[in-house]
Structures are given as structure tokens and as C-alpha cells.
Amino acid sequence: MAAPEVLGGASAQQAPPAIQLEQLNKEFLLSHQPYASLKGLLLSFLPRRLEHLHAIKNLNLTVQAGETVAVIGKNGSGKSTLLGIIARVYKPTSGRCIVNGRVAPLLELGAGFHPDLTGLENIFFNAVILGLSRKQTQERLEQIVAFAELEEYIDAPIRTYSVGMLMRLGFSIAAHVDADILLVDEVLAVGDAQFQAKCYRKIQEFQTMGRSILFVSHDMEAVRKVARRAVWLHQGALQADGSTDEVIGQYLQAMNTPA
Amino acid sequence: MIAQWKEIWQFRELLWTLILRELRVRYKNSALGFFWSLLNPLVTVMVMTVVFKYVMGMQIPNYSAYILVAYLPWTFFQYAILDSSQTIIGYMPVIKKIYFPRELLPLGATLANLVHFGLAMGVLFAYLYLIVGVPLQWSLLWLPVVIVSQFLLTLGLSMFISCLNAFYEDVKYLVSVGMQLLFFLSPVIYFSEQIRHTSMIPEAQRESLFWAYHLLNPVATLLMAYRKTILPPIHVEQQNPAMSAGRVVFPDMPLPLWLLFVNLGFSLLIAWLGMRYFDRKKWGFVERP
Ligand SMILES: Nc1ncnc2c1ncn2[C@@H]1O[C@H](COP(=O)(O)OP(=O)(O)O)[C@@H](O)[C@H]1O
Ligand SMILES: [Mg+2]
Numbered sequence: 001m002a003a004p005e006v007l008g009g010a011s012a013q014q015a016p017p018a019i020q021l022e023q024l025n026k027e028f029l030l031s032h033q034p035y036a037s038l039k040g041l042l043l044s045f046l047p048r049r050l051e052h053l054h055a056i057k058n059l060n061l062t063v064q065a066g067e068t069v070a071v072i073g074k075n076g077s078g079k080s081t082l083l084g085i086i087a088r089v090y091k092p093t094s095g096r097c098i099v100n101g102r103v104a105p106l107l108e109l110g111a112g113f114h115p116d117l118t119g120l121e122n123i124f125f126n127a128v129i130l131g132l133s134r135k136q137t138q139e140r141l142e143q144i145v146a147f148a149e150l151e152e153y154i155d156a157p158i159r160t161y162s163v164g165m166l167m168r169l170g171f172s173i174a175a176h177v178d179a180d181i182l183l184v185d186e187v188l189a190v191g192d193a194q195f196q197a198k199c200y201r202k203i204q205e206f207q208t209m210g211r212s213i214l215f216v217s218h219d220m221e222a223v224r225k226v227a228r229r230a231v232w233l234h235q236g237a238l239q240a241d242g243s244t245d246e247v248i249g250q251y252l253q254a255m256n257t258p259a
Numbered sequence: 260m261i262a263q264w265k266e267i268w269q270f271r272e273l274l275w276t277l278i279l280r281e282l283r284v285r286y287k288n289s290a291l292g293f294f295w296s297l298l299n300p301l302v303t304v305m306v307m308t309v310v311f312k313y314v315m316g317m318q319i320p321n322y323s324a325y326i327l328v329a330y331l332p333w334t335f336f337q338y339a340i341l342d343s344s345q346t347i348i349g350y351m352p353v354i355k356k357i358y359f360p361r362e363l364l365p366l367g368a369t370l371a372n373l374v375h376f377g378l379a380m381g382v383l384f385a386y387l388y389l390i391v392g393v394p395l396q397w398s399l400l401w402l403p404v405v406i407v408s409q410f411l412l413t414l415g416l417s418m419f420i421s422c423l424n425a426f427y428e429d430v431k432y433l434v435s436v437g438m439q440l441l442f443f444l445s446p447v448i449y450f451s452e453q454i455r456h457t458s459m460i461p462e463a464q465r466e467s468l469f470w471a472y473h474l475l476n477p478v479a480t481l482l483m484a485y486r487k488t489i490l491p492p493i494h495v496e497q498q499n500p501a502m503s504a505g506r507v508v509f510p511d512m513p514l515p516l517w518l519l520f521v522n523l524g525f526s527l528l529i530a531w532l533g534m535r536y537f538d539r540k541k542w543g544f545v546e547r548p
Contacts, residue, residue, distance in 0.1 A: 089356065124276055128276050
């Protein structure tokens with residue numbers, strides 16, 4: 001399915017696409033063991049049927065540089081898996097995932113913090129992973145903490161943070177590392193209204209600076225506000241791709257008509 | 260393999276962050292913390308010295324120096340591997356959310372232990388040359404080869420074990436038992452010469468036992484090499500009331516250089532295999548049950 005041109009400044013068309021997915025597939029092997037152990041290894045030599053879970057099916061998708069695309073779909077439809085592949089957390093089973101530019105992922109439930117490190121140490125760790133030098137991180141430290149409004153807690157270990165605080169810190173780091181591509185997976189929902197508003201302003205700022213955003217949310221109001229183009233994932237396959245209003249309309253209609 | 264190291268180089272600032280963090284935790288954020296961290300090996304070696312000198316009747320001048328010179332590299336080996344083995348599990352919340360070369364975790368833990376080892380060796384050298392008055396010897400020039408070989412061996416094993424531990428959580432018990440065994444199978448509290456001249460087995464087989472011991476246990480060769488390169492040769496004498504002879508002498512044996520290079524070659528092989536194994540398995544960390 002070809003992506004219709006929703007956004008299309010002349011400059012955006014010349015730059016290489018930010019994200020290009022070709023025939024992307026991801027299968028998970030489902031194991032029914034509660035935890036991994038050597039006993040499990042021994043048992044695994046016994047003949048048994050392994051269950052495959054096809055989480056992403058033959059996905060083709062191109063996101064232009066500077067474009068914001070919302071990804072919607074039911075729970076378990078593969079949205080997080082898709083973002084995980086783009087963030088290079090998962091390796092695709094087959095197909096290609098070409099990413100041009102630096103990715104700042106905000107994957108669901110926390111932004112990749114080490115529970116025993118303090119907020120400050122985690123900022124260092126994450127910012128350096130995302131491509132800043134230690135010096136640049138040092139220079140932006142104050143900004144990052146201030147944006148997250150976590151001055152008082154920054155020396156406490158991350159495990160003492162609430163979900164909302166984790167989200168603030170994660171968003172603040174991602175917003176300050178000059179990434180070209182921002183991946184947002186349902187994280188904004190846990191913030192309070194005031195901080196959410198701040199995040200949306202930051203996202204707008206991102207958009208005017210010509211960065212790309214992949215935005216996953218179940219909040220259709222937010223989706224309409226953020227993205228002009230949306231894709232609908234259904235059981236790992238692309239069900240629709242088009243203007244946000246159209247795709248949301250189709251999606252909600254399908255939701256309301258029991259199959 | 261080259262791509263792997265290239266990527267590690269790209270992420271060197273992150274590697275540095277990891278090393279600093281490990282050291283900061285170990286030294287509890289204070290310079291004094293480093294000296295506190297030396298207390299444990301010092302006390303251990305003092306106890307060993309007392310036991311072996313006065314209880315077992317080993318007659319060696321500066322016995323504790325000979326033990327320390329092997330014990331410090333041993334602790335480097337042991338802690339680098341034990342620390343590395345926990346890294347993948349420990350950083351799993353980060354691994355699941357963000358990309359960075361996973362190799363950095365065991366590599367960082369191993370390097371942090373190498374830095375600590377270097378500092379501890381610095382203190383040991385100050386003690387040996389300024390207080391004990393050990394003469395400088397030419398064989399010290401081989402010390403870098405010994406350290407490189409040990410680092411490569413340790414790194415390779417760290418890669419293997421951190422990987423295995425990520426998939427099979429009971430590996431860590433096997434590793435700590437293995438470490439205890441290896442400690443007694445390696446010449447820390449005794450000397451390689453004692454293996455060569457042991458009266459436990461017939462004379463004709465002693466030589467082959469000695470070489471088998473070193474060729475099958477690379478850690479033994481490394482510890483022997485540390486002793487021989489840093490300290491002057493000694494003849495180990497043991498007062499043994501249980502034996503009819505009463506006193507046993509184990510004459511010094513210089514380190515054969517070919518053994519050191521066989522060891523280096525083996526370490527290179529282990530490092531290469533370890534990195535390759537890790538490379539094959541690293542994408543599975545996020546998908547383990
Ligand atoms: N690590 C994993 N191992 C096995 N199955 C997984 C794993 N991660 C996700 N899945 C499965 O893949 C499917 C898609 O999940 P996900 O991408 O999280 O969906 P969404 O984010 O759209 O709710 C689900 O059926 C989920 O159970
Ligand atoms: Mg999800």
C-alpha cells in the first residue's frame with residue numbers, strides 16, 4: 001500500500017526518508033516457561049512444538065524526514081514491537097528497517113532507566129547512549145532536570161520514582177539530545193495535565209524544527225492534535241494509511257461494529 | 260568482529276561512563292574508598308601467610324609478597340567475571356528500551372576491574388620496591404604481555420558467561436563454584452614448582468603432570484608468569500613433620516617463554532570466541548522469557 005502524500009514540503013521530499021520499512025516481519029518464539037534456567041535448556045532438547053507469534057506482518061512504511069505519523073491499533077496489534085524494531089531493541093525476523101538519523105525512543109513504561117542509578121546518573125547514561133558527549137550532557141544537565149521539574153529528586157535512585165516522574169525524566173532527556181527521530185509509545189498518558197501540555201508544546205517545537213515523530217496513543221484527541229498522517233495496525237499488518245481523520249474514522253468504525 | 264569493535268569505539272563515551280560508574284560504586288564515591296577496597300585482599304593474604312608459614316612450615320622470605328603477586332591478578336580474574344555475569348540481567352530494563360552495543364556491559368565491568376587491578380598493582384609495586392627493597396629485574400619487560408593475555412582471557416570468559424547467565428539464571432551458581440575450584444587449581448597459595456616436584460606421584464610422570472597442569476589451566480600459567488616476571492626466583496622449602504624426609508625443597512623453575520606465548524594465543528582465541536558468541540546471542544536478550 002503506497003503512502004499517500006499528506007505532508008509534502010518540497011524540501012522534505014529531497015531528504016532521504018527518516019524511516020523506511022520494507023517487507024518487515026517479526027516473529028516471537030513463545031516459551032511457556034516462567035523463567036530461563038539450565039533445566040529449561042535440558043528440557044528444550046526434548047521434541048516439542050514451539051509456538052510462533054507473528055507480531056509484525058509484511059509491513060511496508062515510509063516516514064519522510066520532518067513528518068509525524070501516528071500509529072493506532074488495538075492492544076497487541078504490534079505497535080510497540082514496531083517501535084522497538086525502529087529503536088533497534090528488536091531484530092527483525094526478515095525484511096529491512098532503514099533509519100536515517102538519530103533515534104530517541106520513548107518506549108512504553110519507562111524510558112530505559114537503571115533502577116539502582118540515581119536520576120542524575122541515568123540522565124548521563126541515557127544522554128550518552130542517545131549520542132551526546134559527556135561534556136554536552138554536562139552542559140544540558142540543568143535544562144533537562146528543570147524541564148522534568150525533578151530538581152529535588154534527582155539524586156535519589158530511579159526505583160523510588162513514580163511512573164509519572166519516570167515519564168517526565170524520559171521525555172525531558174529525549175527532548176534535549178537533538179535526536180532526528182522521536183518515538184513516543186503511549187508514554188504521555190501518565191503525565192499530569194500540566195506536564196502533558198508542556199510535552200505537546202515540545203512536540204510542536206520538534207515538528208517546526210523538521211524532525212520526525214512516530215506517535216503511538218489510544219487518545220484519539222491527542223492523535224488528531226499531533227499528526228496529520230496516521231497508520232492503523234491490525235494483528236501486525238497495515239490496515240490503513242492516510243490522513244489522520246480518515247484512518248481514525250475507519251478504526252473507530254471497525255471498533256464499534258463487532259466482527 | 261571488526262564491525263563489533265568499531266561500534267564499541269563509536270560508543271566509547273558510554274563505555275567510559277559505565278567504567279566510572281562501576282568504580283564509583285566500588286569506592287563509595289571517595290578516594291579513601293580505594294584504600295578500603297585493598298583491605299580485603301591484604302587481610303586475606305596476611306591470613307594465608309600466617310597459615311602457610313607457621314602452620315604448614317613453608318620457609319620463604321617475603322612469602323606474602325609471593326602470594327600477593329598472584330592473589331591480586333586472581334581477584335581481577337574472579338571479580339571481572341562475577342561482575343560481568345550480572346550485567347545483562349542488571350541492565351535489562353535499559354536493554355529493553357534503548358539501543359547500545361550490549362558488549363559494552365561485560366566489557367565495561369571487565370575494564371573497571373582492570374583499572375582497579377592496575378591501581379592495586381601500583382600500591383603493591385610501591386610496597387615491593389620502596390619498603391621490601393625487591394630488585395628491579397629485566398623480566399619485568401614481559402609483564403605487559405602477561406597483563407594483555409590475562410585481560411583477553413578474562414574478557415572472552417566474561418562475554419561467554421554474561422551471555423549464558425542472561426539466558427540461564429542458574430549459571431551464576433555454577434560460576435561461583437567453578438571459581439572456588441579454579442582458585443585451588445591455580446598457584447595462588449602454592450607454587451607451580453610444587454606440582455612439578457610433588458612426591459605424590461611417581462618421578463617419571465611429574466614432568467608431564469606439570470605441563471598438563473599449565474596447558475590445561477591458562478590461569479595457572481598467568482599466575483606463574485606474574486610471579487616470575489615481578490619477583491626474584493626462590494627455592495621453596497617446606498618443613499614437613501609428616502614426611503620422613505622432614506624437609507622438602509622445590510627448586511625454582513624459570514618461566515618458559517613459549518608457554519607464555521601459547522597462553523597469549525589461547526587467550527586471543529578465547530576472546531575471539533567470546534565476542535563471536537556474544538554477537539550471535541545478543542539480540543535474544545530482549546526476547547528471553
Ligand atoms: N518479547 C516478546 N516475546 C513474545 N511475544 C511478544 C513479545 N513482545 C510482544 N509480544 C507479542 O507481540 C504482540 C504485539 O505486541 P505489542 O507490540 O506490544 O502490541 P501493542 O503495543 O500494539 O499493544 C502481542 O501479541 C505480544 O504478546
Ligand atoms: Mg504497546
